[in-house]
Amino acid sequence: MVEVTGPIRVVVVDDDPLVRGMLTMMLDGADGIAVVGEAADGDEAVTAVDRHTPDVVLMDIRMPRVSGITATERLRRRPRPPEIIVLTTFDTDDHVVRALRAGASGFLLKDTPPERISQAVHAVAAGMPILSPSVTRRLMRHVASGAEAYEEARARLGLLTERERDVVVAIGQGRSNAEIARDLLMSVTTVKAHVSHILTKLDLTNRTQIALLAHDGRLV
Structure with a gap:
């Protein structure tokens, strides 16, 4: 952002x-x-x-x-x-x-x-x-047919903590930081910190790529 x-x-x-x-x-x-x-x-x-x-x-x-x-x-x-x-x-x-x-x-x-x-x-x-x-x-349609993308996504998602995976799922569902904070019972500041850590761990640049990875890994 x-x-x-x-x-x-x-x-x-x-x-x-x-x-x-x-x-x-x-x-x-x-x-x-x-x-x-x-x-x-x-x-x-x-x-x-x-x-x-x-x-x-x-x-x-x-x-x-x-x-x-x-x-x-x-x-x-x-x-x-x-x-x-x-x-x-x-x-x-x-x-x-x-x-x-x-x-x-x-x-x-x-x-x-x-x-x-x-x-x-x-x-x-x-x-x-x-x-x-x-x-x-x-x-x-692309996600549903991408077996290779699924395997790669699951391997990358395995690098995350359980809480970070929860945030990835919420991003994949299109939720805002405020909505994630409400649903996961954390502050917006904490959500932003998780998003930043996820981007760094997975070598991604924005939330759209996080959402795409969540769909590739069939978390949503």
């Missing part, structure tokens, strides 16, 4: 200038959001993030030179990476899983209503993953 003070700073990345312009116009007029930069491909996206230090990046997938998935992988390896929402017309199973494993915090289709996109920006800036309903269905 990024620490946001003031408007949420957003960079829009899409190789279509009309789409970039539409998204910029829509988001720049939304409450609590400021578009601070644009990019036409994944390579430019990395440069734009370095220049503008956004809180959230809206990232297309299929772009010339460097794809959105490759750019997401590069950005999420940064010491203080932005949250990334993949916004695309392509929602194949492969695209969904690759984007989430790369570290995207959200995956929405370009026909998502404008108000939903702005809500997603606010949500991922607050540390909550966002997936469109069709994307969630595709992800569940």
Whole structure:
């Protein structure tokens, strides 16, 4: 989760200038959001993030030179990476899983209503993953058929304490820190500490990857 003070700073990345312009116009007029930069491909996206230090990046997938998935992988390896929402017309199973494993915090289709996109920006800036309903269905199909992913996930989950596994299950169910604290009878501060330890132990970068691992390991 990024620490946001003031408007949420957003960079829009899409190789279509009309789409970039539409998204910029829509988001720049939304409450609590400021578009601070644009990019036409994944390579430019990395440069734009370095220049503008956004809180959230809206990232297309299929772009010339460097794809959105490759750019997401590069950005999420940064010491203080932005949250990334993949916004695309392509929602194949492969695209969904690759984007989430790369570290995207959200995956929405370009026909998502404008108000939903702005809500997603606010949500991922607050540390909550966002997936469109069709994307969630595709992800569940992938998990149900992934025997190899299941074995790998169970081995990694074995590194966690029982309490950390409880937190992983709750994240996989889409619960917020406040809801986890209530259900597991602990403080929000303790929940955040558990999440931080889980990310470090499992070499993950965000809650979406924790949720994906929980589904791969069939904890939820």
